[in-house]
Amino acid sequence: MRRQSLTPILLCAGALLIAALACNLTDNAPPPSLMPRATATPPATIGFATLAPDEFPEQATNIPANEPRPDTTLINVINQVEPDRLIQHVDALVGMRTRHVLSSWTTPNEGIGAAYNYVLNQFNLIRDQSYQNSFTVLQPQEFTIEFAGVQTVGRNIIGVLQGTETGAGILLLGAHYDSISRDFENPNANAPGANDDATGMAALMEIARIMSQRPHRSTVMFVAFSAEEIQRKGSISFVNDYLRVNNIQIDAMINMDIIGSSTSAIGAINDDTIRLYSADPNESASRHLARTINLLGSRHFPEMTIELQPGVDRPERYGDHMSFSEAGFASVRFVEMLEETDRHHTERDNLEDIQITYLMRATQTVLAISTALADGLRPPRSVQLRDAGNGQRTLVWERVPGATGYVVALRPPGSLIYDPSFEVTDNQVTWDGFAQPRFVAVAVAAKDASGLIGPFSFEYAITN
Numbered sequence: 001m002r003r004q005s006l007t008p009i010l011l012c013a014g015a016l017l018i019a020a021l022a023c024n025l026t027d028n029a030p031p032p033s034l035m036p037r038a039t040a041t042p043p044a045t046i047g048f049a050t051l052a053p054d055e056f057p058e059q060a061t062n063i064p065a066n067e068p069r070p071d072t073t074l075i076n077v078i079n080q081v082e083p084d085r086l087i088q089h090v091d092a093l094v095g096m097r098t099r100h101v102l103s104s105w106t107t108p109n110e111g112i113g114a115a116y117n118y119v120l121n122q123f124n125l126i127r128d129q130s131y132q133n134s135f136t137v138l139q140p141q142e143f144t145i146e147f148a149g150v151q152t153v154g155r156n157i158i159g160v161l162q163g164t165e166t167g168a169g170i171l172l173l174g175a176h177y178d179s180i181s182r183d184f185e186n187p188n189a190n191a192p193g194a195n196d197d198a199t200g201m202a203a204l205m206e207i208a209r210i211m212s213q214r215p216h217r218s219t220v221m222f223v224a225f226s227a228e229e230i231q232r233k234g235s236i237s238f239v240n241d242y243l244r245v246n247n248i249q250i251d252a253m254i255n256m257d258i259i260g261s262s263t264s265a266i267g268a269i270n271d272d273t274i275r276l277y278s279a280d281p282n283e284s285a286s287r288h289l290a291r292t293i294n295l296l297g298s299r300h301f302p303e304m305t306i307e308l309q310p311g312v313d314r315p316e317r318y319g320d321h322m323s324f325s326e327a328g329f330a331s332v333r334f335v336e337m338l339e340e341t342d343r344h345h346t347e348r349d350n351l352e353d354i355q356i357t358y359l360m361r362a363t364q365t366v367l368a369i370s371t372a373l374a375d376g377l378r379p380p381r382s383v384q385l386r387d388a389g390n391g392q393r394t395l396v397w398e399r400v401p402g403a404t405g406y407v408v409a410l411r412p413p414g415s416l417i418y419d420p421s422f423e424v425t426d427n428q429v430t431w432d433g434f435a436q437p438r439f440v441a442v443a444v445a446a447k448d449a450s451g452l453i454g455p456f457s458f459e460y461a462i463t464n
Contacts, residue, residue, distance in 0.1 A: 175200030176228035199260030376454020
């Protein structure tokens with residue numbers, strides 16, 4: 001927007017789950033289904049000096065690492081995205097005319113209250129139809145809003161899919177359901193907010209619906225934020241008054257905000273590329289998450305190219321992901337490639353500018369990545385580089401149970417992305433290429449029997 005400026009959830013007993021549903025988050029009581037997680041220790045630094053290589057190591061598979069090979073299970077998941085559902089969600093939110101945080105909480109079909117009720121009802125439907133009742137709708141997190149001389153309440157809506165594997169972390173997907181006009185303080189001005197951010201909300205609800213149909217290794221949280229349009233007050237409150245107070249560690253946050261249009265103001269079309277923003281510096285946890293997402297996307301959903309951007313957001317713009325990165329959590333934001341900024345916060349941000357095919361692809365992109373991050377094998381531990389003699393070095397790591405192979409990703413100096421990457425079947429690879437100046441960092445991920453690649457290890461620096 002523009003103006004001034006995974007520890008998993010342990011499965012709870014029946015009584016405990018009932019308590020979780022009844023707890024009042026405004027009292028800062030920790031939700032019983034979310035367990036505190038210790039902060040990860042910083043990665044070690046590794047490296048030896050050798051000459052840069054001209055080819056991959058002999059142990060690498062002969063299939064190019066960048067060739068897309070989505071597994072059949074993931075293809076089935078991606079194909080469950082229903083474009084009709086997406087556009088129905090957008091249409092419903094647009095039909096409320098405005099979702100300004102100071103608009104009505106009591107008018108049935110208009111205002112922030114109508115939007116809140118719609119999203120909460122959708123979360124409840126997902127809960128009722130989820131696999132073994134695995135989707136929990138927690139008590140919404142309330143926070144105080146003071147804006148334009150008025151005090152009111154904001155509500156963040158929280159859904160949780162409890163993970164099945166201890167130590168698999170927490171993935172959070174988010175979007176915002178409020179809207180605003182360029183008459184920022186006027187709660188009665190028309191603010192349909194179709195692209196900003198009914199599209200992100202539609203994707204959030206559709207991904208939650210699909211992911212709720214089966215279990216996942218990691219815990220996945222789905223949060224519909226309010227008050228993003230007034231300096232992201234909702235997500236700041238969520239981070240400070242919910243995550244920090246309850247000592248909940250989020251391993252990755254993915255924000256979907258303005259993801260529904262493939263056209264520009266001058267008629268250009270780009271229907272197969274989406275931008276991804278993350279906080280500097282290039283070695284930050286958020287940038288590492290962005291690199292991971294870029295590589296996983298190229299493997300598992302090549303229909304949409306993810307283009308990394310060298311900054312936390314567009315100039316003089318912001319989004320809810322920033323509330324997480326500022327607090328030390330790895331977070332990213334998806335934004336469409338061609339953006340008509342003159343539509344934002346006006347009555348022109350309506351359904352006519354939404355291309356359902358683009359919104360569907362954007363949703364499938366995030367769904368594919370979220371599935372890989374939540375379902376993939378956990379990353380290898382104890383990654384080390386050892387001198388193998390004769391200018392060779394051996395990259396070695398602990399075996400991951402169930403892994404049929406590993407992906408080794410390399411980052412050249414100054415690069416935003418991992419390129420190249422290659423696969424090996426053993427838990428080690430010997431090469432003379434693990435050296436500066438060609439590469440400055442390496443990370444490793446495990447691949448399971450279905451071909452699903454999981455999250456990457458910490459990025460390990462290669463030094464001379």
